[in-house]
Amino acid sequence: MNLWLQIADTAGAVLLLLGAAICLLGVIGMIRLPDVLSRSHAATKPQTLGIILVLAGVALRLRGGMELATLVLIAFFQMLTSPVASHLVARSAYRTGQIEHGELLFDELDEQLTDGE
Amino acid sequence: MRRILRFSFRNADLPPLSCEFGTRRRRVLDLPLIAWLTVIWVLLWSTLTWANVLTGVVVSAVVCLAFPLPRVDLGLRLHxxxxxxxxxxxxxxxxxxxxxxxxxxxxxxxxxxxxxxxxxxxxxxxxxxxxxxxxxxxxxxxxxxxxxxxxxxxxxxxxxxxxxxxxxxxxxxxxxxxxxxxxxxxxxxxxxxxxxxxxxxxxxxxxxx
Structure with a gap:
């Protein structure tokens, strides 16, 4: 029994480290990628995966029913809200002309927007 | 005399899974929404007690009355x-x-x-x-x-x-x-x-x- 607790503790620590590393990766991506839209890839996606791994690690170390449910709730809201935030950033960046259209290979949204007017 | 609280299974005019509340200005409450808000409330306190559940129901009913959402048919099914x-x-x-x-x-x-x-x-x-x-x-x-x-x-x-x-x-x-x-x-x-x-x-x- 004690052995299992030790295994859970170690696995939790590994998951915590892994999640933190993935979040760090997102930050590095934000520095290295060129423009707003590419950076929003790096800023939002690894965070979600990283946070889920950190929460899994915390769950393995806490091992309580209510705590587990709260952690699931945090993961759920993270997955629900971060796409909305990144969509708003991308949309406002696009609409206020913060992106260089010459850098894009092609742009199907631009055609649609100009058609609509 | 009109009842203060009426549930949708007694009254076909109401949308499914909701209750009507009030005497003169009647307000419709969405029961699944209140249940979900109560679950979040209990999880935020992270202990399951009767006091938590009751205050959760009261708080979520007040929130639903204070910030009413438009009535939409979501078409949400859970598989x-x-x-x-x-x-x-x-x-x-x-x-x-x-x-x-x-x-x-x-x-x-x-x-x-x-x-x-x-x-x-x-x-x-x-x-x-x-x-x-x-x-x-x-x-x-x-x-x-x-x-x-x-x-x-x-x-x-x-x-x-x-x-x-x-x-x-x-x-x-x-x-x-x-x-x-x-x-x-x-x-x-x-x-x-x-x-x-x-x-x-x-x-x-x-x-x-």
């Missing part, structure tokens, strides 16, 4: 097996495309990005929103714009100079839509996503890179 499939696919996809984006960040040649439009098969608002959320949770495509009239999502793809990557991005959105609808959709919508995806009219006439 347990579909949700499990969607969660597994999401996690798998997060992992694999996370590895891909990482490789791009560190060793990737400077790729040209592009914005592509992907028409979806389902027109309902809920499915559109759920698909958009699911798509932007996985690395590789980030949603810029959702067009409700044509049910088209526009995403930014990082390495667009390879045609197979573009096709893969489109196929991924359609796969995600199918899984989302199988998890939350009505039978009508599930039948619609079972058909093959529409031909890419938007991509037609695209010059080969």
């Amino acid at each position: 347990l097996w579909g949700i499990v499939c969607l969660a597994c696919y999401l996690f798998h996809d997060m992992y694999t495309s996370g590895v891909k984006v990482t490789r791009q960040i560190f060793f990737g040649l400077p790729h040209r990005a592009a914005v592509i439009g992907v028409p979806l098969r389902c027109r309902s608002d809920l499915m559109l929103a759920a698909t958009a959320v699911a798509v932007s949770n996985v690395p590789g495509g980030s949603i810029i714009e959702v067009r409700r009239a044509t049910a088209t999502v526009f995403l930014h793809v990082l390495d667009a100079d390879r045609p197979e990557e573009l096709e893969a991005a489109r196929r991924k959105v359609w796969r995600m839509e199918e899984l989302t609808v199988r998890a939350f959709g009505t039978p009508d919508e599930i039948a619609r996503v079972a058909e093959p995806p529409p031909p890419p009219q938007l991509a037609a006439g695209r010059p080969a890179p």
Whole structure:
């Protein structure tokens, strides 16, 4: 029994480290990628995966029913809200002309927007 | 004498799973919403006691009365097996495309990005929103714009100079839509996503890179 607790503790620590590393990766991506839209890839996606791994690690170390449910709730809201935030950033960046259209290979949204007017 | 509280199973005028509250200005409360808010309240206190549950019900009823939501028919159905499939696919996809984006960040040649439009098969608002959320949770495509009239999502793809990557991005959105609808959709919508995806009219006439 004690052995299992030790295994859970170690696995939790590994998951915590892994999640933190993935979040760090997102930050590095934000520095290295060129423009707003590419950076929003790096800023939002690894965070979600990283946070889920950190929460899994915390769950393995806490091992309580209510705590587990709260952690699931945090993961759920993270997955629900971060796409909305990144969509708003991308949309406002696009609409206020913060992106260089010459850098894009092609742009199907631009055609649609100009058609609509 | 009129009753203060009336439930929908006694009164066919009310929408399903709701209750009417009040004497003169009658307000309609959505019971699943109150239950969900109560669950969140109890989880935030992180102890399950009667006091917590009762105060949770009171607080969520007050919140629903103070900030009333417009009455909409969401068309939300929960399919347990579909949700499990969607969660597994999401996690798998997060992992694999996370590895891909990482490789791009560190060793990737400077790729040209592009914005592509992907028409979806389902027109309902809920499915559109759920698909958009699911798509932007996985690395590789980030949603810029959702067009409700044509049910088209526009995403930014990082390495667009390879045609197979573009096709893969489109196929991924359609796969995600199918899984989302199988998890939350009505039978009508599930039948619609079972058909093959529409031909890419938007991509037609695209010059080969």
